[in-house]
Amino acid sequence: MIFSIHIPKTAGTSFRNALQARYGDRLALYYGPNDPATHPLLRRASRKSLAAHVPRLEDHGIEVLHGHYVLPLVETAVTDPSKQLWTWLRDPVERIISHYSYIRERPTKWSFDEEIKAGELSLLKFSAMRRFRNLHSQYLRGIDIEEFGFVGLSERFELGLGMLFGEDAPQLPRRYNATDDKLEADEATRDRIHALNLDDYKLYGRAARTLIDRVAASRDIVTPARPDKAGASLVKRLIRKVQ
16 A cells, blocks of 8 residues: 655645546545545544554555545554655745645635634744644654655656656646635745744755655656646756756
């Protein structure tokens, strides 16, 4: 079983669509027992019992489990991280801003939803909430990022798809679940958010180094085109950084 850990606002919904294109019925989603997107076999599964349901999923031909769940919940089912663990990361400040903007723009299950929409809960106060600080680190604790079979950066999404799937990488028509009205944050606010997420910046740096090293060790990576116009080859730019 491949565990694809979707950290909120890291291009995980776009990746979910890529996985659906590639795996079809062999993909199971888990976004909590009450989420309509969750696979039928997991509708009654609490997050804490997720690992116990893996054998049943495998018996039904499921090869990939993708969704919002932290690594410790499935770690007992991981025997080889280099083959079983996939994830994407994003610049922590940008991830926080995008997460806040998403809640402000759309209805969510959070109790503070209306506070954000009414402007009563600021970006800075939101970013200081423990549940959202160092979110990458919360989701991925337990196994070193360098041991993961796939580590992608949402800022290099097409490159990640090319590394993972090669010539068979799905061509997505657009980015999914993107925020239409992303909040602008001044430098002081960004600096404060950065200070609140130092663990995530260390992890993000290690993930970036892992990606760069793997790109440098690879040959002839075929990347799908971006949904909109892209600049020069991302592969060549990353390789130049390590030469």
